Amino acid sequence: xxxxxxxxxxxxxxxxxxxxxxxxxxxxxxxxxxxxxxxxxxxxxxxxxxxxxxxxxxxxxxxxxxxxxxxxxxxxxxxxxxxxxxxxxxxxxxxxxxxxxxxxxxxxxxxxxxxxxxxxxxxxxxxxxxxxxxxxxxxxxxxxxxxxxxxxxxxxxxxxxxxxxxxxxxxxxxxxxxxxxxxxxxxxxxxxxxxxxxxxxxxxxxxxxxxxxxxxxx
Amino acid sequence: xxxxxxxxxxxxxxxxxxxxxxxxxxxxxxxxxxxxxxxxxxxxxxxxxxxxxxxxxxxxxxxxxxxxxxxxxxxxxxxxxxxxxxxxxxxxxxxxxxxxxxxxxxxxxxxxxxxxxxxxxxxxxxxxxxxxxxxxxxxxxxxxxxxxxxxxxxxxxxxxxxxxxxxxxxxxxxxxxxxxxxxxxxxxxxxxxxxxxxxxxxxxxx
Numbered sequence: 001x002x003x004x005x006x007x008x009x010x011x012x013x014x015x016x017x018x019x020x021x022x023x024x025x026x027x028x029x030x031x032x033x034x035x036x037x038x039x040x041x042x043x044x045x046x047x048x049x050x051x052x053x054x055x056x057x058x059x060x061x062x063x064x065x066x067x068x069x070x071x072x073x074x075x076x077x078x079x080x081x082x083x084x085x086x087x088x089x090x091x092x093x094x095x096x097x098x099x100x101x102x103x104x105x106x107x108x109x110x111x112x113x114x115x116x117x118x119x120x121x122x123x124x125x126x127x128x129x130x131x132x133x134x135x136x137x138x139x140x141x142x143x144x145x146x147x148x149x150x151x152x153x154x155x156x157x158x159x160x161x162x163x164x165x166x167x168x169x170x171x172x173x174x175x176x177x178x179x180x181x182x183x184x185x186x187x188x189x190x191x192x193x194x195x196x197x198x199x200x201x202x203x204x205x206x207x208x209x210x211x212x213x214x215x216x217x218x
Numbered sequence: 219x220x221x222x223x224x225x226x227x228x229x230x231x232x233x234x235x236x237x238x239x240x241x242x243x244x245x246x247x248x249x250x251x252x253x254x255x256x257x258x259x260x261x262x263x264x265x266x267x268x269x270x271x272x273x274x275x276x277x278x279x280x281x282x283x284x285x286x287x288x289x290x291x292x293x294x295x296x297x298x299x300x301x302x303x304x305x306x307x308x309x310x311x312x313x314x315x316x317x318x319x320x321x322x323x324x325x326x327x328x329x330x331x332x333x334x335x336x337x338x339x340x341x342x343x344x345x346x347x348x349x350x351x352x353x354x355x356x357x358x359x360x361x362x363x364x365x366x367x368x369x370x371x372x373x374x375x376x377x378x379x380x381x382x383x384x385x386x387x388x389x390x391x392x393x394x395x396x397x398x399x400x401x402x403x404x405x406x407x408x409x410x411x412x413x414x415x416x417x418x419x420x421x422x423x424x
Contacts, residue, residue: 032340066228070235077239081246088253091261173340
């Protein structure tokens with residue numbers, strides 16, 4: 001598997017949120033605005049890069065039977081570091097995200113990457129994988145946060161989109177709105193992916209058909 | 219008893235991982251401790267600026283405590299006390315406790331209040347932080363100038379559409395803050411002026 005495949009796979013084809021439906025707790029919990037989604041995603045990317053790198057470094061050294069507790073310890077250490085750093089240098093966002101930062105430890109997407117990818121692949125591949133998967137996760141968080149912020153408050157990244165007269169649609173700020181918005185986003189992405197597939201199929205057929213028609217015309 | 223090599227390897231591996239993880243988090247703690255304290259101090263400073271009357275002193279430097287409550291005095295350049303601020307906790311919010319910084323003038327009226335921590339529902343209960351007219355309805359009030367309940371309970375303070383519990387908790391907590399001042403104002407004013415003497419002597423003003 002080359003690096004561009006790892007990138008495309010982690011970011012889109014195997015997107016943590018859109019395809020695997022993992023990491024739902026931070027997704028639904030913090031995405032009341034695009035900005036919250038972005039910073040939650042950024043914190044997750046940092047943890048993912050750290051854990052993937054270290055797990056990849058120690059692959060083969062950690063005995064198989066204790067690999068899961070070892071990975072969890074590594075992930076927890078990175079989460080704690082990121083949490084303290086955010087508390088120190090991004091105090092306001094730290095207060096907003098609150099409990100969801102320590103909960104990155106139990107984001108199964110991160111342990112999943114450690115177990116399924118980093119423990120079996122080279123350090124550089126694991127780094128690319130972390131960036132791709134983390135980027136895909138962040139993209140999903142910003143997308144859902146943006147949709148909920150626009151529909152719920154008429155804003156995007158804190159800037160007014162529909163003007164002051166926009167009546168806040170409370171439902172999209174509350175948890176049910178997160179589920180509904182996510183449902184529509186997933187449906188849209190499935191339609192998009194199906195189109196992509198169909199286009200790819202017809203192109204493949206056209207390529208197959210070409211030599212034959214060429215024969216007929218000649 | 220027979221311990222095989224694999225078991226020893228497992229123990230050593232986990233031990234080493236745990237030691238390194240503890241070391242890394244410990245180091246981070248050392249490096250972030252001062253910035254975290256500074257960030258908290260700045261956040262408190264900004265909140266105090268909003269609830270205290272005009273002052274020239276550093277309320278955080280002159281903090282004193284009465285019955286485990288940290289009290290921040292505001293003073294003019296000549297040492298005259300213009301107000302006091304302290305934090306009250308409303309334990310009965312809709313989701314967990316709400317912390318409110320209350321600024322009170324020496325005549326027992328409210329200068330301003332500000333919510334410093336809450337986990338209330340966005341769009342409903344969190345109106346207590348965003349609804350400016352509602353927050354302003356506390357300004358200048360005293361223990362006797364208002365009926366300290368929400369309108370639904372027969373009082374003078376508005377509740378919000380779809381959210382009664384949060385405003386009720388805040389009103390109750392602010393009332394408790396005023397009652398605290400009522401029962402402790404003598405010692406509070408005394409302490410505040412005493413600290414001003416020390417601060418001024420230290421600064422070489424008097």
